[in-house]
Amino acid sequence: MIELKNIDVQFKTKSKEIYAVQDVSIQINKGDIFGIVGYSGAGKSTLVRTINLLQRPTNGSVRVSGKQLLDLSPEKLRQERKKIGMIFQHFNLMNARTVSGNVHYALRSSPLSDKQKNEKVAELLELVGLADKHDVYPSQLSGGQKQRVGIARSLANDPEVLLCDEATSALDPKTTLSILELLKDLNEKLNLTIVIITHEMEVIKEVCNKVAVMEEGSVVEQGDVVSIFTDPQNPLTQEFINTATHIDQALEKLAKHPSLLNLNREDTIARLSFVGESTNEPLISSLYSKFAVSTNILYGNIEILHDTPIGNLIVVLNGTTSQQQQAIHFLESQSVTVQQLEHIHIDEKAKVVPLNRKQVI
Ligand SMILES: Nc1ncnc2c1ncn2[C@@H]1O[C@H](COP(=O)(O)OP(=O)(O)O)[C@@H](O)[C@H]1O
Ligand SMILES: [Mg+2]
Structure with a gap:
């Protein structure tokens, strides 16, 4: 549906060159709600x-x-752009026009008759x-209503x-x-492919099925939301998810x-993350x-992502070192991700951090 391959965007200003996007490739399929965080x-x-x-x-x-947009004539590109709608943080409505006037305006070059346009609005x-x-x-209108106009x-x-x-981003949590x-409704009803940009992983968690994490112009990690939430690899992704x-709180x-x-001394602090079925197993007992x-x-804590429960536990395991190791191997064999943590003091403050990584997760 949307295929971006090896995209670079470079801005030249008087004083310097900015690499805003560097070698990004993403593929978005029809019907995806694809998040970029x-x-x-x-x-x-x-x-x-x-x-x-x-x-x-x-x-x-x-x-x-299927169309290579960079090869299209200006007229063809205009036609293709009509198939791509956009909404913004600050809604960008025309204040001198009514709600229906704002929506009408988007139909100004449509071939529909006036009557059809009114019906469409x-x-x-x-x-x-x-x-x-x-x-x-x-x-x-309230902010939420303004965004609804933007969507219409x-x-x-x-x-x-x-x-x-x-x-x-300009709206309260509710x-x-x-x-x-x-948006989820429109995705289902209209089979609309949606790309969501956000700085909040909560937004991704709520609606997206795929996610790409960006830092300094590059995509540092991407995949389906359930796998990224259960087993994030990149420290930035981990930070967003925590x-x-x-978990960070x-x-x-x-x-x-x-x-x-x-x-x-032998006790292990660990974070156990698991998906779906393993939550039903009485693993802990x-x-x-x-x-022993x-x-x-x-x-x-358990989050439900696309009907998939994702659990996170922070536990202390108590037993001999070898018993604990066997227990951890067993958990891993049951598709539980085990991350060992340690309790340390940095700058006289107690912190719980990943083992051997002097950095707060
Ligand atoms: N038109 C532009 N001219 C120069 N620099 C730009 C322009 N647009 C964006 N940038 C720079 O590119 C980088 C990425 O910006 P942007 O894509 O807006 O990031 P984000 O949406 O993730 O906040 C920033 O450093 C920004 O200042
Ligand atoms: Mg932005």
Whole structure:
């Protein structure tokens, strides 16, 4: 559906050259809700703007629905761009036009008759839940309602792809969820392919099936959301996920937990992550029956991602070193990811960090 290959985008300013995007390749399939996550300045907007060539790449190829966009004539490119809708953080509505006027405007070069355009606008407003706001001006709408207008407008020409650049970043958490629900709905109802840019992994967790993590112009990790959430490889991905799953907060609190302050030398602190079925197995009790290793659960959380439960436990394992090792091997053989942690003091502050990595996870 969308294939970006070896994309570079370089900006030349008077004083320096900026490599905003460096050798990025991603493939987005029809029906995907593909998330691109990264901190501000990572190159997300620049990358996504290459999908409709609002930003021409310095190098690389952009293929959308089988067409190599860089080879198209300006007129053909205009036609292809109509199949790609876009919404923005600050909505970009025209304040002098009503809600319906804003959506109408997107149909200005459509071949539909006036009557058909009116029907189309009414249909779109219904679809985004704003049927009663037809004649209202944007200044009278809440942020969430404004974004709904933005969505209705972006769908006016029946696009196959919707690009969302920080579309929920100006909204409160509850409104964010309602907009994400709407996007998920549109994805299902219209088989709309959606690309979501965000700096919040929570947004990815909520709706995306695929994710790419960007840092300094490059994609440092990508894959399906369930695998990335259960077994993130890159430290930046781990950081985003720990924030989204509240593990970082838990570790901070646990650093002061009495059971960690009174550990035996042989005890192991570990984070256990698991997907789906392994949550049903009474794994923890079998560690005791099989290996005489007792498990003290300090923290637990289960997230449901696309109907797949993903669990995270922070535990202390107690037993002899060899019993514990056997227990860890057993857990791994049951598809549990085991990350050993240690309790250390940095700058007189107690922290729980990955073993042998003097860095907070
Ligand atoms: N038109 C431009 N001219 C010069 N530099 C730009 C331009 N657009 C973006 N940049 C720079 O490219 C980098 C990536 O920006 P951007 O794609 O907006 O990141 P993000 O969307 O992840 O915050 C930043 O360093 C930004 O300052
Ligand atoms: Mg941006």
